[in-house]
Amino acid sequence: MASRRRMLLKVIILGDSGVGKTSLMNQYVNRKFSNQYKATIGADFLTKEVQFEDRLFTLQIWDTAGQERFQSLGVAFYRGADCCVLVYDVNVMKSFDNLNNWREEFLIQASPSDPENFPFVVLGNKIDVDGGNSRVVSEKKAKAWCASKGNIPYFETSAKEGFNVDDAFQCIAKNALKNEPEEEIYLPDTIDVAGGGRQQRSTGCEC
Amino acid sequence: MQEPELHDLSDDADYAASQQQGSASMMRSDSGKHSSSSEHDGAEVVYMKDNVTIHPSMLASERISGRLRLIKQGSSLFMTWIPYKGQNSNARVSDKDRILYTIRPVPMTDVRSIRRHTPALGWQYIIVVLATGLAFPPLYFYNGGVKEFLATIKQHVFIVRSAEDANVFIVNDFQNPLQKTLSSLEIPRALSVGSEPSTSFSVGEASVDENQERMSVDIQNDNINISQYNERQRQKAHDPARDLSIQVLEKFSLVTKFARETTSQLFRDSHSNGYGAIERRSNSLSSIDYPSQKASDDWDKVPDKSPVPQDPLEFDKLSLVWGKPRQSPLGSDEWFTFLDSEGRIMDSEALRKRVFYGGVEQKLRKEVWPFLLGYHDYDSTYAEREYLKAMKKAEFETVKKQWQSISPEQARRFTKFRERKGLIDKDVVRTDRSLSFYDGDDNPNVNLLHDILLTYSFYNFDLGYCQGMSDLLSPILFVLEDESESFWCFVKLMERLGPNFNRDQNGMHSQLFAITKLVELLDSPLHNYFTQRDCLNYFFCFRWVLIQFKREFEFDKTLRLWEVLWTHYPSEHLHLYVCVAILKRYRSKIIGEQMDFDTLLKFINELSGHINLDAVVRDAEALCICAGENGDACIPPGTPPSLPAEDGLLYPQQELDDVL
The missing domain is CATH 1.10.8.270 (putative rabgap domain of human tbc1 domain family member 14 like domains)
Structure with a gap:
């Protein structure tokens, strides 16, 4: 009989400096927002238990430094990712323009086995700022870009107010799960699969 | 002064000064062996050698020179080493250190063995191991005389060359009935050493150089009173000073142990090509992946529930006895004693040492930091x-x-x-x-x-x-x-x-690489663990290194740590030893809990605010001193904060477009 093991889903959050990566992560995991976060140096992660249907998963959410100069670190941190979250600030055009760079850089460094189908999710953050008056990237524009990149799911969020954060991460978790090969979910007790797996794609798990 | 085994020491300030001092206060004697003085209750000095020196650290300025003597009283032979007082060349050696390292008369019955080292380059030295297993620090014979020392001992106590190691001499004092009994119990061993022809111990040559040996018959000023020895032995149990001396002995023992293990490690490395990696530095630094070819081989050796391999440095003890206690911060009154009337800092090294051990009071930092950072010249x-x-x-x-x-x-x-x-x-x-x-x-x-x-x-x-x-x-x-x-x-x-x-992160990579090599040198089990776990990129130390532990300590502690690091005393790369010290502090947790890269990174990020600064600085100093030149060899030239090796563009043109 196969035993059911709790699975780890690894999620990487990328995006320009100051778009709110740390805040989104903390809002989702700890339901907290602070104005006094420090710029992330290196990388860190938080974990959260999530449940789908009758299964429990551990979502491991990686928060990385936003400055592109630190991108060369990615090799160490992106490895084994199941989903990549691209974040931009709806009030800063440059942060939206850079989404493509972040996406490409991730695919190079993480080198997933099937880059065409690797799950991304895009978040347009800080929609609360100035009542939306300082917004420079429209929802339409963002969705168009997402569509052009293979229908990437898109969410507009406010980490400060907690708006849409849970929904976004539900989707992120679901997509991360989709990325997981089936055979890592159900593990026979006696077989060591530590070296196996990643090459094959899931066929049966359509969440 | 024409000792054949002496190498050119003319550029060694310590040596020159001690020579000067020696000729001023000592007279030549015709005999190195039999010169004697019987002023102290029948005690007879049967051997005396000046300029025998210990090296408490790698700093030449901290070496302590002294006089080694063998003294015979009745049927007992004692060894003693007294550092010189008020030796101007060693102005930086505190009286405390002198007292700490002084070897008061030790009866040869307490000595188990003497190891002789005769390096091809440099001074001969001996390590004296006591019956307890503890050892004194290496005694360097600047003026030669190791052979003579051993020959003299042989004249008075039973001493044989170890069958296992030709440079180890086992001391058995048969004057002592207890020792005799113990020795007779080890019959097989005693027989095997005893059967060795005594000619292999070539004492005959010992007198060759004796005419050139300088010998003093003046022992008036040394406070030795061997007749009180037995009395002290009896009081020992209640003497608080004894605890201190035991600690000191442990310290010495650790040093000896470390020296031995480093030697064997270096030997291994030179054969397994591990050290070649440093020479290939320029190549390996360009890659952030350090492949771990050993991982698969070692993997099956790791049991499921992993016992933690012992720290080769016995780190807990090491930090206890090696790192000097922190002092109170430098205050204004003391600060002015470092300045001359026009405001020049007279002895910048003394200042740096003072700041290293105590830091600076907050209100004085404004004055001192610009010097430490190199903005002000010390002699301005x-x-x-x-x-x-x-x-x-x-x-x-x-x-x-x-x-x-x-x-x-x-x-x-x-x-x-x-x-x-x-x-x-x-x-x-x-x-x-x-x-x-x-x-x-x-x-x-x-x-x-x-x-x-x-x-x-x-x-x-x-x-x-x-x-x-x-x-x-x-x-x-x-x-x-x-x-x-x-x-x-x-x-x-x-x-x-x-x-x-830098865009290419070369400064970070060279530092992380150096940490890898230092851990390999100073804690090979931990290094092996990181190798198995594919953690050799040391990215979990990234934040520590990038901003000098700024996020790891409370603000005021960061200020203290920075001024300590900026003294560049005892090494400009002390921050790398701080990294090693922290890792070693938590090694049993890391290995015992079988942390993988993710867990380790998380663990280290969460250490923030929980690291004991003083303890870690003490440990780092101890590690730095222990690692010595081997540690220096782990750190590629130009590794920050060292200034770049070559002049010219710091940031190559092709990177400029990327560098925002």
């Missing part, structure tokens, strides 16, 4: 510093005007400027805002942070601004409270740490 006068301040202020304003004069219209067409400013805007408002110095809306100090960083990004346009710089500037501004002075001190700091922020 008050007047020169005032002049510099004025000149530098004008220069700062000039650079600052360069960005201040960019109008909003111009900025619209100047994307790089807007982006750089945008990064700084974002970071200064999230730098140390919980400090009252930086808190609140429209805090002027936050604006100063912004202006200094933006000015720096024009001063060094190639490097520009990078995250982490605001963390490095914040304490400097907090301490100096002056825009221009803070700017220039920051410039000096960035001369050392700039490579941390």
Whole structure:
């Protein structure tokens, strides 16, 4: 009989400096927002238990430094990712323009086995700022870009107010799960699969 | 002075000075062996050698020279080594150290063995191991005389060459009935050594150089009273000083143990080509992946529930006995004793040492930090510093005007400027805002942070601004409270740490690489563990290194750590030893809980605020001293904070486009 093991889903959050990566992560995991976060140096992660249907998963959410100069670190941190979250600030055009760079850089460094189908999710953050008056990237524009990149799911969020954060991460978790090969979910007790797996794609798990 | 085994020591200040001292206070004697004095209750000096020296650290200035003697009293032979007093060449050796290292008369019955080292280069030395297993630190014979020393011992006590190691001499004092009994119990061993022809121990040659040996018959000034020895033995149990001496002996023993293991490790490495890696540094540094070919081989050796391999340095004890206790911070009154009437710092090394061991009082930091950072020369006068301040202020304003004069219209067409400013805007408002110095809306100090960083990004346009710089500037501004002075001190700091922020991250990689090598040297089981776990990129130390532990300690502790590191005493790379010290402190947790890379990174990030600064600095000092030259060899040239090896463009042109 196969035993059911709790699975780890690894999620990487990328995006320009100051778009709110740390805040989104903390809002989702700890339901907290602070104005006094420090710029992330290196990388860190938080974990959260999530449940789908009758299964429990551990979502491991990686928060990385936003400055592109630190991108060369990615090799160490992106490895084994199941989903990549691209974040931009709806009030800063440059942060939206850079989404493509972040996406490409991730695919190079993480080198997933099937880059065409690797799950991304895009978040347009800080929609609360100035009542939306300082917004420079429209929802339409963002969705168009997402569509052009293979229908990437898109969410507009406010980490400060907690708006849409849970929904976004539900989707992120679901997509991360989709990325997981089936055979890592159900593990026979006696077989060591530590070296196996990643090459094959899931066929049966359509969440 | 024509000792055949002496190498050219003329450039060694210690040696020259001790020679001088020697000729002033000592007279030559015709005999090295039989010169005697019987002034002390029938005690007879049967051997005496000057300029026998111990090396408590790798610093030549801390070596302690002294006089080694064998003294016979009745049927007992005692060994003693007394450091010279008031030796001007060793002004930096404190009296405390002298007392600490002094070897009061030890009966040969307490000695188990003497190991002789005759390196091809450098001085011969011996390590005396006591019956308890403890050992004295290596005694270096600057004037030769090891053979004679052993020959003299042989004349008075039973001593044989070890069958296992020709350089080890086992001491058995048959005058002591207890020792005799113990020795007779070890019959097989005794037989095997005993059967060795005594001619293999070539005492005959010992007298060859004796005419050149200088010998003093003057022992008046040394406070030895062997007749009190037995009395002291009886009191020992209740003598608090005994505890201290035991600690000292343990310290010595650790050093000996370490020396042995390092030697064997080096031997292994030179055969397994491990050290070749350092020579291939330039290649390996360009790659951030250090393959772990050993991982698969070693994997099956790791049991499921993993026992933690013993720390080869017995680290807990090491830190206890090696690191000197921290002193109180340097205060104003004491600070002025370092200055001459015109404000020059008379002995910068003494100052750096003082700051290393105690730090600086907060209100004095403003004075001291500019020296530590290299902004002020130690030999500058008050007047020169005032002049510099004025000149530098004008220069700062000039650079600052360069960005201040960019109008909003111009900025619209100047994307790089807007982006750089945008990064700084974002970071200064999230730098140390919980400090009252930086808190609140429209805090002027936050604006100063912004202006200094933006000015720096024009001063060094190639490097520009990078995250982490605001963390490095914040304490400097907090301490100096002056825009221009803070700017220039920051410039000096960035001369050392700039490579941390290079696009290619070469400064970071060379430091992380050096940590890898240092852990391999100082804790090979931990290194093996990291190898198995594919953790050799040491990215979990990234934040520590990038911003000098700024996020790992409370603000005031960071200030203390930085001034300690900036002394570059005892090494300019002490921060790397701090990394090793922290890892070693938690090694049993890391290995015992079988942490993988993710868990380790998380664990280390969460150590923030929980690291004992004083303990870690003590440990780091101990590790640095223990590692000595082998440690230096782990650190590639030009590794920050060392200044770049070659001149020229710090930041190659092809990178400029990427560097915002």
